[in-house]
Amino acid sequence: LRPQLGTPWADGTASISQCAIDPEETFIYEFKVDKPGTYFYHGHYGMQRAAGLYGSLIVDVADGEKEPFDYDGELNLLLSDWYHQNVQAQMLGLSSKPLRWIGEPQSLLINGRGQYNCSLAAHLIPGSRTCKRRRGECEPVVLRVLPNKTYRLRIASTTSLSSLNLAIEHHKMMVVEADGNYVEPFFVFDMDIYSGESYSVLITTDQAPSSNYWLSVGVRGRLPQTQPALAILNYQPNSPSKLPSSKPPIAPTWNDYAHSKSFSYKILARQGTPKPPTNPVRQIALLNTQNKINGCTKWSINNISLVLPPTPYLGSMRYRLKNAFDDRKPPENFAKDYDVMKPPKNPSSIQGSNVYKLEFNSTVDVILQNANALSYNVSEIHPWHLHGHDFWVLGYGDGRFSKKDVTKFNLRNPPLRNTVVIFPYGWTAIRFVADNPGVWAFHCHIEPHLHMGMGVVLAEGVELVNKIPKETLACGMTGKMLMRNHLP
Ligand SMILES: O=C1O[C@H]([C@@H](O)CO)C(O)=C1O
Incomplete structure (x- = not known):
């Protein structure tokens, strides 16, 4: 359930887990492939995936093991x-x-x-x-x-x-x-x-x-x-x-x-799949809206549109660098009277770093809430992808999520996934355990939408991360830190 466990710097997200790899540089990704399955890899900087930087990654079952x-x-x-x-x-x-x-x-x-x-x-x-x-x-x-x-x-x-x-x-x-x-x-x-x-x-x-x-x-x-x-x-x-x-x-x-x-x-879990813990300690509701910032069209989460800092979070958080990013706590919820069936009443939004700090090993529920975009009668599909974890998909619903929907969650055989869709005007509920030390992107996998700010960042147990390779830190404030430490 924990991809990149012990190697959070090899997750490949520029500005989050590492510095972007510069032209003509080589960077070697080393990580453990601990779960057989069908995967793929891709560049996670700008829109390089759309430019063709991707490929398949198939992990076979270990010798002596069998597929079911x-x-x-x-x-x-x-x-x-x-x-x-x-x-x-x-x-x-x-x-x-x-x-x-x-x-x-x-x-x-x-x-x-x-x-x-x-x-x-x-x-x-x-x-x-x-x-x-x-x-x-x-x-x-x-x-x-x-x-x-x-x-x-x-x-x-x-x-x-x-x-x-x-x-x-x-x-x-x-x-x-x-x-x-x-x-x-x-x-x-x-x-x-x-x-x-x-x-x-x-x-x-x-x-x-x-x-x-x-x-x-x-x-x-x-x-x-x-x-x-x-x-x-x-x-x-x-x-x-x-x-x-x-x-x-x-x-x-x-x-x-x-x-x-x-x-x-x-899509339901096969028998024998681990079941979700029953008591989440935190529920975060994330409202997905299309907004305007200074006349530009953006996507926002609880009215904050994601912008990434020059210094990757993993390094700046691990070494407690000051002012490396805007570390104001993003909202856990959105206005009670927000009408998800209509365009935003006030479409203006702000930019931010959207970092949610999670208590290490805690169980967290996230409700992804879809809404109307800027035009009337438009609400789009958004596939949300979480790095560093598999999550259980507990349920889907139409319209605005309400507290009593919790009683309808599937705790018996929810599927484990790393990507799940929110349908137009609907919500999707997921649960995961924050048990993978690192800083992880959680975002709409539609590349132009991520470029327009549709994502958040989750940080957990960062103090437990050791031996971050220098090559992942050689930019921004961690780059300066490395130079200070090594110059006479
Ligand atoms: O982000 C998007 O912008 C356009 C449209 O909403 C504005 O032209 C569209 O279809 C998106 O998915």
Whole structure:
């Protein structure tokens, strides 16, 4: 339950757990991979993930151990989205007054590959009306399988913006893993995947062996303007270029949230998963709102929009440096009369460092409360990702969270995860134990939203952290501290 236990400086979050790695520098991440599962890694500075800095990280079970399910082979799908505009220009637009929103991505990608109708963009390519692309570049990813076998599909999403839905023509999927935790198996014909999440599903290749089949990934939660990404489930020995006889499966309507909720609600812990402690000592409610600061559009948590300091928290807190960040205690709650169904009455907000100090080893509940954005009748999906911990998902609800909703929490088999979604106008309740010494980001995994301030920082047991590698401290005030200590 404690990723990066004992190595909080190897978590990779610039300004939180370490200094950003400068151009041409090398930084070696050393940490213990103590839990088998489907994961991925990515840059956590600016919007480098959207620029393509990511990859899969699959942890196998230790020698002599067994997964609680059987399969004959495995396939790995890392899903992402792709913009033609470079991320510096995207970030500039997002920080501009007025906001220049990035819009929808031009493609969805499966293992870095996607489809794009280049002729649509011909007018954008100087001096050319033709579409220049290398042969094969836009071909669907081929997933080679044998008939009548069971395959484990590992699926993760590192999208910048898009929420996704995945389906395979004629093949039902048995969901068995979520974010590196085994779940009680259940069958679906399509599944939602939010940025930051990972799953394993088992499929059986029991369809007519003379055909190939489409796997399709489409957009959810935002009006789709991006064509689905396609892969081909290629039954051997058919040629991979033998096109499936029917059309690719179509994602459910983008705003069919009942469909998305029914999928999320089905995810429950597999028997034998650790259960949550019953008595939280603290409940923090985090209201997610879209706001304005000096004419710029931001996202705020309890009316504070996250900005990160030049000196990473892990170092400045461990060495008790003064004035390294604004350490005012952020609010634990939001106004009783705040109407989550309407745009904010007073949209103006402030910036801050949003550091929640947690008592070491204490059990904490967080209620993530969604609300209306700046425009009427708009509330978006936000997948929240917690570093340094798995948490139990205790429940979801529509509208504003009320005290009596606590009685409906699932304490029997809540799933353990590290990413969970808040649905439009809804709330999601999670519980975790603050038992991992370090400073941890907790944020919306939609990269432009994090860039616009949608996150908080959790600090626990920082005094217990020892031997922070100097390479993680060589910037800001900890950089100065290192120089003072080493100059004659
Ligand atoms: O953060 C966002 O900004 C835009 C829109 O709200 C303002 O243009 C959008 O769709 C977001 O998700």
